[in-house]
Amino acid sequence: METYDLSQNHIVTPPEEIALSTNQLQVYYGSGSRASMTDASLSFPRFQITALIGASGSGKSTYLRSLNRMNDRIARIEGEIMYRGTNINSPKVNVYEVRKHIGMVFQKPNPFAKSISENITFALKAAGITNRQELNERVETSLKEAALWNEVKDDLNKSALALSGGQQQRLCIARALAMKPDILLLDEPASALDPISTTKLEVTLKELTKNYTIIIVTHNMQQASRISAYTAFFHLGHVIEYDQTEKIFQTPEIQATHDYVTGNFG
Amino acid sequence: MDDIQHKLTAPSKASREDVMGRIISYTCIAAIIILVISILYFITSRGVATFTANHVNLWQFLSGKEWNPGTLNASGQPQVGALPMIVTSFSVTILAALVATPFAIAVALFMTDIAPKNGAKFLQPVIELLVGIPSVVYGFIGLTVVVPFIRHLFGGTGSGILAGTIVLFVMVLPTITSLAVDALKAVPTYFRSASLALGATRFQTIYKVLLRAAMPRLLTAVIFGMARAFGEALAVQMVIGNAALMPHNLVTPTSTLTSQLTTNIGNTIMGTLPNNALWSLALILLLMSLVFNLLIRYIGKRGEIKS
Amino acid sequence: MTPNQTDRIATQVINFLVLIVVLILFFLLGDIILSGFPHISWHFLTSPSSSFSAGGGIRDQLFNSLYLLVLTLIISFPLALGSAIYLSEYAGNNWRTGLIRTAIEVLSSLPSVVVGLFGYLLFVIEFHMGFSILSGAIALTFFNLPLLVRSIEGSLHAVPDSQREAGISLGLSNWRTIRGIILPAALPGILTGIILSAGRVFGEAAALIYTAGQSAPILNYSNWNPTDSSSFLNPMRPAETLAVHIWKVNTEGVTPDAVSISAGASAVLIIVILLFNFGARAIGNHMYKKMTGGK
């Protein structure tokens, strides 16, 4: 494997309104002193899709999961995560509130072992929404937003585990959307899906940019280029390049990025 | 804007819930810890009273053969020699384990390697059921079947170490078997296929590969069985005869630590020597269960390193 | 001897040993069933026991066993659940957790007679609770706790971490996630564990003879006032259970038909435990099917 100079990088700050940004984010797993993520400083534009790409083990999930403090239990995280003028990587911050604003969808669909509608209403009820009608509305809207409504509208009381993988994943997206988050983090949401479901999902995500800021990890470079406005390339725990998606895929500044997007990597 | 900043930093229902959850679960675990500590403390403090309050010599207690705590011997010392009970307890435990182990391993091999399909299907539920049969039922069968049988063969009362061993053998057999099955199942299949591929017969594979690889866990299984046998009270009490006498052969009435305890603790008065002496027997039981526990851990650790 | 001959002989030895074990099993089960069943009758199940004359039943003992079981589960389940949640959800991987696990292991390895004697010492005598159902239930709790903790922890552990992540990623507290998502998902396993432990509790005698006592006062089944001393619900009365009854009639030797009573009672005990075993399996499977939508 060719070794690249990790200190050589090219990172832009998008001119658009910024929804979320990180400043010198470092992640250490366990009690180790080796950083799995080094000095990541990125700004994510509002109401856009940003893609995170890079080889396996390059730290994409590590970075993404740090953004809504999902790594709290297993990692030590240094640096700033700025959201609405607050550094949400501070121990004083209420992580539950953070996660309501910054939702997450995982690589493997993980619906609860409950009915389809309960999957969506469970967290809403916990958040204090008890009005039956409002709950029903939220179920319907979020399922529509996730492009699942037509397929399940007659089976809302059926177990979510009886859905297909692709449907389960869209249900997970609906579940996250029902919380009306500001930002949606997706970690390889399409990796378990067939091409048709993947296309559906991509269309859905594009639609969602009307109301949501989306950050998505993907291994599929076509997917990244199809749906995202900005793309960040990760390598060995470093952000190597961050720019508009077109630039990353057509005229990258850094050799490593070039090699990766053209398939000559490693 | 400010509203959101406030929300992000203020405690919410969720953070309060979490504090409550921690308090609840920490309390439960603390209760268990306190319980364990108090069991150890109470039994120990009672058990040592024989030596501290009644000034019985520890060595005499462990090696004396006369158990008659209510009376003094010729030299004016109380007769609290626990050796008969200790010897009997160890005898029945070791004999039961010795007899049960080959059967248990044979059944386990049968279920995992010789007839994994049909054998396991039939034997598994039966063994589970046998593990669940209450010890008084084993004791009752021992009393109505085993004891008369021994009486018929050897004369006397029929109670004694032999009857105790037979009852305990049947009791620990399912325990050891089910753990031995786990031990054999834990040996990866490629161990077997590799050995068979090298031309070894099934027996060679079992003997040279399987049993060796599973040895630490098999040993643990046997020790589990021994721990169960050593601590078993009522089933043994029903067939052992309950005479606090040194056993001279396998078919005369004698007494284990547990049977002596269950028979007499209700007939003695708290705080008196006869009562304290019984608590000392309980202390031996407690210490032995700790020893079994340590052994299991020690072997478990060694087994880990090897594989 | 060639290796092949050795192989054949060894296989035969193993088969022979298995055969003996199977014969023992058949003998045991056959003995319990054949000698016990003829004694089970409506009269046997519904009349009170009598110590000195033949023809006594096991009504009160059977009820005591069930009542004691219920009380034990009421006390031990919440404690075990809380502890299992601690171990599976909160405990870090450190020496403190190791110590806690060791303590629980020690508790589970204590002979039940020692646990019973501790209950006798502390509750019956020190706390002046006397021989009572409550003392018995507490002693059985000690005996039951480690197993229950282990089985509940196992069931919680079997719920994939992705479910926890799903919960907290929605802004739920850990506690809410555990209560609302992990516990329901683990419920089939937890129930199975409880029912299996119920079987053990039901048959336990050694921990009871000096806590719940060995006498069965005549109960008044129409008195629903638990504070009244003759009420069947009174938790402070002594209560001989079925298992203790079997032990007692056999060791005291004053009941003329001790053998047939014990045989009948043993069969009842085994039947109840069998029912628990089957029930555990059936309920576990049923709930699992229901939750996964038949998939």
Ligand SMILES: Nc1ncnc2c1ncn2[C@@H]1O[C@H](COP(=O)(O)OP(=O)(O)OP(=O)(O)O)[C@@H](O)[C@H]1O
């Ligand atoms: N829970 C963990 N504990 C310790 N190290 C971890 C953990 N999760 C990830 N790592 C390490 O952090 C580094 C980055 O892993 P990460 O999962 O972020 O990669 P990734 O880019 O998401 O890879 P993939 O494309 O395979 O999902 C890897 O070296 C990995 O070993």
Ligand SMILES: [Mg+2]
């Ligand atoms: Mg990843």
